[in-house]
Amino acid sequence: MASEAVNAEAVGSVREEQLVVFRLGDELYGIDINRVQGIERMQRVTKVPRAPEFVEGVINLRGQITPVIDLRVRLGFERVEATKESRIVVVMMGEDRVGLVVDGVDGVTRVPVDRIEPPSDLVKSEEAAYLRGIAKLDKGLLVLLDLDKVLEGYEVGRVEVAEAA
Numbered sequence: 001m002a003s004e005a006v007n008a009e010a011v012g013s014v015r016e017e018q019l020v021v022f023r024l025g026d027e028l029y030g031i032d033i034n035r036v037q038g039i040e041r042m043q044r045v046t047k048v049p050r051a052p053e054f055v056e057g058v059i060n061l062r063g064q065i066t067p068v069i070d071l072r073v074r075l076g077f078e079r080v081e082a083t084k085e086s087r088i089v090v091v092m093m094g095e096d097r098v099g100l101v102v103d104g105v106d107g108v109t110r111v112p113v114d115r116i117e118p119p120s121d122l123v124k125s126e127e128a129a130y131l132r133g134i135a136k137l138d139k140g141l142l143v144l145l146d147l148d149k150v151l152e153g154y155e156v157g158r159v160e161v162a163e164a165a
Contacts, residue, residue: 016110019135021142022089022102024072029102029143030109030135031089037097039105040088056101061090068099074150075130093151109142111135116144 019030020039045057045068054074058065068088073079085104090097119131132146 015113017113017116018108018110019142019144020089021106021109022087023104023106024075024077024102027143028106028137028140029145030111031091031145031147033108035091035147037090037092040090040099042082042086042088042101059088059099061097061099064097066090066097066099068101069151071100071102071150091147093147098151109137111137111142 018033020033020036021028021030023029040061043059045059047057048055051057054069056068056070058067060066070079080103082101083103087102087105088099089102089105090099092098115137116133116135118133130145130150132144132149135142135144
């Protein structure tokens with residue numbers, strides 16, 4: 001897994017990944033910082049008829065209509081109401097910007113690639129296909145998401161959103 005690190009950089013003799021860390025419930029998740037375009041406070045999301053369940057709707061982000069996905073729902077968790085700590089993490093998927101609603105953002109961290117392990121065979125399932133690995137940090141475990149798999153098939157959802165709009 002460590003050899004597959006996309007955002008790994010050498011610091012001295014230690015290769016590291018730089019990750020944006022956010023919360024879903026009590027768990028910490030991380031995504032490659034190179035995929036993140038920004039972190040926004042929650043704002044009014046315009047609902048779009050017939051959009052997939054995990055698509056909250058769209059927002060106008062600096063003049064560009066941006067789809068917003070509830071990451072909790074996409075990962076199979078229970079939907080919850082947004083709080084003052086909730087954020088929209090704006091990521092790039094190819095040429096498209098997509099907002100991911102998360103419960104809170106903890107910041108950016110560097111993780112040595114030798115502290116990242118692939119997911120155990122015990123947690124591999126259709127739902128766990130989004131996992132890229134698990135990082136062992138001093139404050140606990142950090143679940144690393146594979147954004148390409150989280151948003152796999154997203155183009156279908158985008159077409160449905162565009163047609164419904």
